[in-house]
Each structure stands twice: as structure tokens, then as C-alpha cells.
Amino acid sequence: MDKNLKTTIATVAAVVLVGAGIFFGVTSAKKGEKCRYCGKYYPHGEIMGHQIRCDKNKESMSFRK
Numbered sequence: 001m002d003k004n005l006k007t008t009i010a011t012v013a014a015v016v017l018v019g020a021g022i023f024f025g026v027t028s029a030k031k032g033e034k035c036r037y038c039g040k041y042y043p044h045g046e047i048m049g050h051q052i053r054c055d056k057n058k059e060s061m062s063f064r065k
């Protein structure tokens with residue numbers, strides 16, 4: 001009985017941890033990635049392009065006209 005209870009608690013804890021991991025994974029995927037120049041969030045497919053064109057990006061200013 002005691003062993004079964006521990007197994008149940010361990011199973012519940014594992015399910016909660018996995019659920020939380022998926023939840024935070026999905027949340028961060030939706031949020032996208034943070035621009036290291038202006039701090040705004042952009043989708044994963046756009047973050048690289050944005051950081052090059054970002055207004056706060058002083059490093060690549062010379063590439064812009």
C-alpha cells in the first residue's frame with residue numbers, strides 16, 4: 001500500500017513535470033526569440049533577419065543605406 005502510494009505520487013509528479021515542460025516549451029515557442037538589440041520578441045524564422053535590420057543594432061548600421 002505504502003509502496004503503491006509512493007509510485008502513484010512519483011507518477012503524478014512525473015506527469016506534472018512533463019506537462020509543465022511542454023507548457024513552457026509551447027509558451028516560449030509562441031513568444032519567439034528575443035532580439036538582443038531592442039529586446040522585442042520575434043518568431044524563430046524572423047529573429048535573424050530582424051536583428052540585422054534592427055534599429056538598435058549599431059553594429060550593422062554601415063550595411064544599411
Ligand SMILES: [Zn+2]
Binds near residue numbers: 036039040051054055
Ligand atoms: Zn530588435
